[in-house]
Amino acid sequence: MTEPDRCAVAISNVSKVFNQGKPNEVHAIEDISLSIGEGTFVSLIGPSGCGKSTLLRLIAALTHPTRGDVGVNDKSADQARLDRDYGMAFQTSGLFKWRSVAENVELPLQLMGWSKTDRKARAAEMLDLVKLDEFGDHYPHELSGGMRQRVAIARALSFRPSLLLMDEPFGALDEMTREHMQTELLDIWNKTGKTIVFVTHSIPEAVFLSQRVIVMSPRPGRIASDIRIDLGERSFETREASAFFEKVTEVREALRFEESQP
Amino acid sequence: MAREIRRHERTEATRRTLRRIGVFVVFLVILALAYTGYKAFGQSLDDAQTDWPMIGRVLPRTDDLTMPPVSDIISEFTQPPQRNSDKPLAAFIAEAALFTMREAVLGFAFGVIFGLGIAVVLLRSKWIEQGVTPYLVASQTVPLVAIAPIVIIWGSTSLDWLPFEWTNWMSVSLIAAYLTFFPVAMNGIRGLRSADPAAMELMRSYAATRRQTLVKLQLPASVPYLFAAFKIAATAAIVGAIVGEISGGVRGGLGRLILDFASRYTTGPSRLYATVIGAALLGLIAIGLVTAAEYLVLSKRKEEPLAL
């Protein structure tokens, strides 16, 4: 299950407890170990409260484990954050309504001190990648939900991080837009070769996008199954192929197994 | 488990309130210390016979007449201000505060009814709302000092047809109402409109009349917004009452007391300070009452108070 290439994310024996010692104590994650190879597309799926978002945030060093270690690109997660090794996309696009689309994409570059010309050039390049090159001067409120998420992805990729962390980015979109965005994301992944860790609620989405689906159990979250997806090059027909359905069923059963546990 | 969490939340809330009261007390102590410290500083300048040009212009002078010592102010509460009676100043202030409070409460009540009424009328059509709102806003730019004497004269001459005697302090209530209705109307309409559109459609599917929808859905939805307005309105009602008393020349309330002690400042500066402190306390009590009412009503309905 581990790729022969370099390890992008190495999680060893990580547990996370919130509000330790108080009446509202929550054991979000219990003793998880996971390694993700460079260039792979991995999905995290599980019922609500299973800790998948928490796990993503541990990788992002936005929160820290109560026990265990998180390593990214052979450094500590914190160092990776300071070195800006990853880009992140959330369920709400988090675009700044007072900035134009291009200015939103430029945000991380501006924070890193890039010159104006360099920023503008890179932003234009990224908007091209997500096929929104004509919308640079528009404001977020003028864009649809799907378009806003595309801008968020462009922004996440703008400084060319090796790792992309995505927390249900298509969750708020309707089914048709969602499928379209999935194809676009795979397109970008094929072009750029990034490592992508993708949190989702949707079984078909996880199966369609990833090479590996990690199923998490309900709270306290543990890894229940680690399912390999070998569907080859994805296309519009993939979603209708019987191999796809078999994998979806496999994931669904992995999830259902957890629900029937006493 | 859920009960434990609720209890935990309640203790957190109590702890927060206590902390706020604590902060306020600390603030008062710091204020008193700064006041006294500044006086001492000014005194030392006097002793050293030096001059600071800022004092007297941007900073106050520090002699005992301009800035009576804190101990004097506190002890003044217990002194009788009138020669022929033993009643301490604190009693006078309390009576005057009650008088002003009565005006403010009545004005608040009028203002709430009137404000809600306006909100309901404006709810009817966006066109009416757009037409009337600018004038509501403009109405608040008319200074009270002007209105008060006019309202009082109008009240004493034109309202003799009422079955009871219309006293001057009732006119002051109208002034308090004038300042109250605006926040209530503005927040009221926001609150009425805040009803979930899905719930509105549900009422329509029940063929509910407009009034039923108003009473059963929109008014309850507006309660958190109204309480946010009530807090602003409570302060406004008290300010309106005090200023109304002052410019209308009404006796018996805090306004009159402040004026009296201001005009007789040189014979007892601490009295003015004590009265102003009394007025400040009245304002705080008013807000405290509204906040307590809000807590009771909203926690019963399991809602959160709206941040202003």
Place this chain on the structure above:
Amino acid sequence: MISRAFRGAAPATVVGLGGLLFWELSLLIINPEGFVLPAPSGIIAAFFDNFEEIWVASRNTGFIVITGLVGGVALGVLWALLVSRFRLANETLTPLAISLNAIPIIALAPIFNAWYGLLSPVSNQAIVVILVFFPVFINTTKGLTDVGATEIELMRSYAASSWQVARTVRIPNAMPFFFTALKIASSLAVIGAIVAEYFGGRQDALGPLIVQNAGLTRYTEAWAAVLAGSVMGIVLFVASGIFERVSMPWKPDAETIGA
């Protein structure tokens, strides 16, 4: 966009003209002598008859209003920036400010007069500064701290410094809150200045002008001065609105009530 502005102003204009007409006509019909609320035509006439007097008074009051407004806004914004930086400061000082705002600030006027002298403008300016400070501080702090969790997480993922977060997120987010407060503060400043003038200050200002005329039962002249005060408040309100539009070009033409 201009035509849209006109269409937007139509209901208000209709209501306004209708109201004025109703006022004028009802007074013509009733026509009491020395009525306390005179007809609009009378007020406008008195306004122009006494124009120099009203203009001088407005200028003097306006000076207090503007200086107090500027001072209060500066203090309010500075404190808001400071307090938003430290969570502990926000949790202690903001509720304190809300409580302090419950005190009838105008009651401090006689004390300030004792401090600075009856004729000094500083006492009146101080009242205006305090009146303006509170809404500006409370609202701006709210705007600086009321930022979405996603936006903050995003900035943390960029390892952004607090100053970068303030500059790129908090300050732009706070601007609508600031302008709401500015509008409230500008009418408070005008009323505060005029009421404070009742207690002391120059005699050739709007407050004393109103009160003296009312005392002499020259109600039309009194109302003309009131009109001047009202106009000052409205002008400041509209100016704030223009300032807002200019500073926030990204804002769509949303409703102004709420948000």
